[in-house]
């Protein structure tokens with residue numbers, strides 16, 4: 001998605017060979033117009049997949065997912081990283097190791113919001129080694145629901161999350177695919193020739 005690639009080039013900061021900072025439009029301050037367009041593009045990529053629910057993980061997944069869910073006219077559910085006092089024990093849980101925070105979170109989703117009939121679109125802000133996305137697929141599986149697709153805003157294609165998810169049979173769509181962050185420079189993977 002060209003508009004997203006442009007934002008990454010102009011407003012992103014390469015922190016190391018492995019980490020991109022985009023807190024001026026996605027991870028801290030949110031560029032709402034860009035996120036609206038990102039959400040619409042994610043929805044377009046999965047429009048024919050009979051999605052009944054969008055599932056993401058708090059907090060950075062929520063902004064892009066909100067518009068995608070709105071476009072698909074389905075509810076958005078976000079997994080919580082800390083169990084809320086108002087949550088009963090009727091929850092699905094999964095352990096997710098965070099690439100950026102280097103800690104493991106037990107993510108939870110109430111059983112009220114996912115059921116066996118659901119066809120779920122998983123969305124996240126970044127795809128690195130796939131831990132967050134795999135954690136979300138485990139939640140969907142616990143509900144006996146179906147993962148209908150995985151939508152990613154920024155995929156770091158030089159890490160193995162994308163290939164892991166595709167090898168596991170999931171349909172993965174990423175709006176920006178980064179080939180390298182070497183030498184402080186962002187290089188995108190060109191779109192495959194159709």
Ligand code: 5GP
Nearest residue numbers: 019020099100126127128129130131132161
């Ligand atoms: P994974 O679970 O695929 O290894 O990493 C994805 C998660 O880690 C995302 O939810 C995102 O919050 C965080 N993440 C991974 N790589 C980056 C990065 O380069 N920049 C930022 N801002 N977050 C990242």
